[in-house]
Amino acid sequence: MTPSVETTSSEDSELSLPAPKERRRLREAAELTHDEVAAAVGVTAATIRSWEAGRTAPRGRKRELYTQFLARLAASPQEAGPAGAPGEAKTARAAEEPAADPPAADPPAADGPAADARTEPAEIPSEAPAEIPAEAPVRVPAPGPAEAFDALYAHAAHDLARQAYLLTGRRALALEAVEKAFVQAWDRWPEVAADPDPVGWVRAIAYEYALSPWHRFRPAHRHPDKPPAEPADRILLDALLALSPANRRTVLLYDGVGLDLPDTAAETEATTPTAGSRLVHAHADLADRIPELADVPLEKQSALLRDLLTALRPAVDLDPRPAVAVRGGGERRTRMWTRATLSLTAMIAVSTAYTVMTAPTHYEPPLAPGESVSGVPPLAGPQRLTERSKQLHDKLLADPEAGPARIAPKAG
Template structure:
C-alpha cells in the first residue's frame, strides 16, 4: 500500500524529486546536517537519512517541502533575495563572504581635506561619500596637522550575553508546543477527556523527572507522545470507575461517526492510524514508535482503513491511495464536545516535583524504620545458644512417688474433730478438769 501511495503522490506532484544520491550530494554541498534538514522540512533526522538512502520517499506535503528545499539548495543564491530554509543563509554567506577581510587604510576626516584627497587623477575607491562620514570614525572639529595621525578609536563594547534558558524554561517551551496537540490525540485514542488529560500530564511529569534524557533526545515530542499513548491505551483503566464510560459524543453527526469508528478499532490499529494519518509520520517511523516491524505496521494500516471505510460513508467511495489525506482532514476538523485545555506547565512541573518529594520522604522513613527495628533486634537477641529442656518421659518399672492417700468419709470426720476439739495448746495434751 505504501508504494502505491508514494507512486501516486509522485505523479501528482508538479515538482520533480532528485535521486537519493543527488539529495545527499546537495545537502553535503551546502554543509548541512541531517538535523538541520529535518528541522527545515518538519520531520526527524532518521526520516531524512531514510530519504537519502532511498529506502523510503516523502509523500504529500512533506514531499513538496523537501522538493522545494532541495531546489533552493541547487539554485545559486541571488543578492538581496529572501532568506530560504534554515541552513540556506549559511550556504549563501559562505559563498559570498571572502576568505579574509582586506585591511582598511586610515581615512582622513571629511571636513579637513588633505592633499591626497585633492588629487584629481586618483580614483576614490575606499573614500566615503561627501554627504556622510566614515561609519567607524568619529567626526571631530579639532585642527589636524599635515602629517597623517591615527584617529582615536572608541573602546569596543563587549558583546551582549544571551541568557541561556534553564531546564524549567526548556520544559515549559516543550509543554507549550506539544501539550494541547497531545491531549487532542489522546482524546481520539480513548474518547475520555479525563483520561486524555491524565495521560498527557503523566507523560510530561515523567519527562521532567528524566529531563536530561529528554533534552538530548532527537525528537522530544515523540518521546513524550510514546509515554502518553502507552498510558492512555493501558487495559487497566477499564477497572477504574471514573473511566468505565465514554464522554458525551460530539454534536456533529460526522464527528460522532468518525469517533465511534475510530474507537471500534483495536488499540494497536487505532494507534497506527492516528500516527500515520493524523500525526503524519512515515511508515518506518510509525512502526518504530509502535514497536513493530514495517510490514506489520503496513498490515495494521490496511486493515484499519478497511474497517473505517465500512463505518464512515465518506471513505467508501474514495480510492485507497487518497484515504490517508481524507482521514487527516477529518481528524483535523473533528470538534470535541468537551474542553481539552491542559493545565499550565508550572502546575504540572510543580506537581511532579511535589510527588517526587513525597516518595523520597516515604522511602527515607521506611528505611529509617527498618534500620531502627534491625538495631533493636540486634540489641535484644541472645548472644549464646541455650538448648531447650527436654520434656519428661515415663520409665517403666519404677513405682510412683508415695504420698498421703485420699481420705475416706470416716477419716474426714476424724480430721475435722481433731482440728476442732480439743483446741490447740496445752489443753490438748493435758486433761481438763471439769
C-alpha cells in the same frame, strides 16, 4: 522567509543529498525551523527531524525536492560566511547590523548619489567608535531546563491531549496521560533534552499510558465522555474507538500526526510490514463505518482521514494544566517518594539494630516448676521387680550358658 521549492531543470535532480549533519547545519545557518522546511518540502516536521538525525532517508519525489531545497540554501547569500558551526552565519549578521544603523539615522543629502551615502559613515572617525559599544549585540543566555521544558510543554501539550482523546474518548484519561508523560519527561529531562525528537519521546509515553488495559477496571473511566455535537464527528470517533488499540494508534500516528510508515512502525514497536498491514485493515474498517471514506479510492483515504481528524471538534475541554503546575507536581511527588523511601530505610535500620542488640546469643531452655496435678490415671506398665525376680534377671544376664540352670537358679 522560507525559500520556495521549484523544479527548474534536470540538473537539480542530479544533485547529491548532503549528509545528515550537513542538512541540519544548512537549515540552522539559514535560521529556519523544522516546520518551515517541512512546509517547503511538503512533509511533516517530524519527518525533517528524522532526515536530519539519519534515522530515515527521503525517497522519490520528496528526495528530489529536499535535495533542491538544500542546494538553494547552500547557494544563498546567507551561506557566504565561513563554513563553521551552524550559528556562525547568524552571529555574523547580528554583528553587522549595528554598522548599518548610522546611515538610517543620518540620511544623505538629496543631491548626493546613493553610493556616497553608503560610504559616508566611514568618513566620520570620531562618532563610530563611540556608537559601537552601545549597539553591540547582547548575548542572550541559554534557557535553563525549566524554560526549555515549559517551551516544549506549550508547543506539544494541547496537541497531545487531543490525540490522547482520539485514542480513548475520555477527557480525564487524555489529560492524565499527557500530564503523566510530561512529569516523566521532567524527571528524565537530560535524556529528553538530548533526544532528537523530544515530542515523539513524550508522545510515546502518553500513548502507552492512555492505551493501558488496566484503565477498564477504574470506575471513573468505564464510560466515554459526552460525544461530539456534530453527527459526522460522532461517527468518526465511534469508528476510531471500535478499532483495536494497535490499529487505532497506527492510524493516528500515520494519518493524524503525519509520520511516515517507518517512523510509525518504530514508535509502535513493530516492523514496517506489520505497520502497513495494520494500516490497511484499519482503513478498511473505517471505510465500513464512515460514509465519507466508502466512496474514496485507497490512495486518497489517508488525506481525507487526516482532514476529518483535524476538523473533529470534541464536546469537552481539552486544555491541559499550566506547565508550572505540572512541573511542580512532579517535583513534589519526587520529594514525597524520596522522603518515604528514606523513612522506610531508617525504620528498617532501627529495627535491625534493635533486634541485633536484644536477641539472645544462645538457647536457654525454660524451667517449668513442678506442680501437683490431680485426676491423672495411674501409670500403666510393668510392675516393679521383686527381689527374686531381680536375682533371676541378673542370673540371665550374667550366665551365658544354656540349660535348665538359666531358668531355675541354684540356691546358695
